[in-house]
Amino acid sequence: MVNKKAKIRKYKKRDYQAFLYLLPWLVGFAVLQLYPFITSLYYSFTDYKISVAPNFIGLKNYTKLFTQDPEFWNSLKVTLLYTLYTVPGKLLMALAVAVFLNRDIKGINLIRTLYYIPSLFGGSVAIAILWKILFVDNGVINAMLNTVGLPSLQWWGSTKLALRTICMLEIWQFGSSMVMFLAALKNVQKELYEAASIDGAGKIRMFFKITIPHITPIIFFNLIMQTIQAFQNFTSAFVITKGGPLKSTYVLGMKLYTEAFSYFKMGYGSAISWVIFTLIMTVTLILFRSSSAWVYYEDSGDF
């Protein structure tokens, strides 16, 4: 690290061949990601509609979004609530299951595979539709509630419940986080537990004093990934509830889609996408900032 400049000078002409090999990715990145990324920023300052050429209108889309659009603040609230429900819910669920699966019993590999299955389905439309049918008023879930003597609930019809039902779908797909937690749990040195148990520490104390600190990097990673994903949620709301009832599941992703692709207001849609982008960026940066206070790295490497 001492002589940074000297290091850079070491590159020879031949080294730049690397870019040739990188070209497929570079072209893909430039055409499919960078270009749309920049044009959407430009469009967000225009009144671009699909069939009419864009006119520059300055910040109008943004002022309209923040001051006049009654749906925006509702959608923002719904998105934040969705994130607040799903991210901790999913992490707790994944960690709990990982702890449960982190043991040596017969057939553990099969059990692990079974628990991972919901995540293999991913955010697929088919699963969203299945979820919808399970939770309809005369669906399986209510029938099960009734057999144990509980009343039926309007999972999709109630403005209070619909968002939570969608969150449950997301939390249920905890597999990928769970696998990472499981790997992290396996990495915690056994000696630490042995030493602690000799010192008389109980299981719960060991979990909070040894396990949790050692897996904080993975908690951090999962937290960031899940948060980004939650802010961008679209599929379940779009397929199951179409944002209803009474816009109670109208997440920002759906508003973006509706404005851009149903009402053809591409400029306005682009502005919304940049608001979501900024929101994700800010939250991610805050999480990164906070990480130095609670994330523990064994190799104490620095960024």
Place this chain on the structure above:
Amino acid sequence: MKRLISIVLVCLMIMALAACGNTSDKPATGTTPDTTQTPTGKGTVTDRGYTIPDEDVTIRFSWWGGDERAEATLAVIDQFMKMYPNVTIEGEYGSSDGYHDKLSTQLASGTAADIVQVDPETFPTYIGGDYFHDFKDFGFDLSNFDESYIGLSINGRYDGKQLGLPTGISGVGLLYNKDLAEEIGIDFTQDYTWEDLIEWGRKVREYDDSLYLLCMNKDYITNVVVYTYLKQKMGDTMFNMNERTINLQNEDLLEVLNLVKALYDNEVIPPASYMAAYSGDDMQSDPNWIAGKYVACFTYVSTIDVMVAAAPDQNYAMGNLAVMKDAKNTGWQSNTPQVLAITKTSKYPEVCAAFLDYFFNNETAMETLACTRSVPPTAKAREVCERTGTLSTLAMDGANITSKMAGLVNDGISSSQEGKAIIAEAVEKIGYAAGTPEDIAASTYSLLKGLVD
């Protein structure tokens, strides 16, 4: 460890963020140049007067619809391709879900299929883009169509140009369970008003409180009750399309929202929270419909068969449509369920026209297509279908009633996706009693006004 994680993180973040910024599709030039290219080389002139080039020609035809429609359409494509072996027609078909979202971006980026099926209410949105050929430019034979029908803008004619061809006759129909209605003592064959519906709704609940008079969700209340009632009351559409002004008054809106409230309050229709899971065109999945718990439902002529297939055991018939007392217009919309258009980006528009000429005017094609796009649009095709027995009695009755009751066609502003969404939201608020009708009418009115301000 930390470095590895940071690299993974950065990569993933970039991907996630780019996905987020990826919302606007490919850049689009607003209008596409008129590319009526004459095909290179000489061609064969068909007996219908179209020139088919000698080279290999591939055209794409996109539509939405079920399997039956797809099979019939593909069969007609095959027939045409057998006649002209150098022509290949590729069908692009699927569900109506998201069809127009995709079509919009394709039209804007010049990648739409050569022949496209379009929803007539969405069609006006595309007129500004100058995307479609005028069928008259090809000397298209329109003689099988009824001029008064094909001349309507909702059926494809804009400013004297025939930009689309209607594929059928559709409109709202009232499908009812004849035996159940007779048992309870309800007669849908007479003329009746919206108030009668409320009266009958109560009667049904008194007869058996597991039954409802009408199977109806918020989208059908919007499309069937609100638009129709307003046209009956006002004798005009909600907006003036040409001057881009609003005809609707706040009182009119309040009146129709009060009617919607009465439908809910008197349990003529199931609660909004129950129907929330069966929105849009999904009423046939309602288990109560399947179990025969409704006396009737408003549906479209083109979807009668879908509703019947979901609960096939009842004895159905088509009833009359509600008209208010002293109505200024019958208000019921009768129009094609879709139009077919040839895009200007097509390399072989004349081949497309030759194919559509076969599609609409050839007897074999008529027989193959039958009623897969609702009741056929031409008298000749209806004759063919009746002769071959492919036209169901329910669909025929529905088409007759809806054309008899045909009134004003909705204006393009109120029937745009956004206009419909605003009204559907008001209906939903009434259903959930989220505010008084007065407040909901006032806020909805200002949103509607915002569409033309």
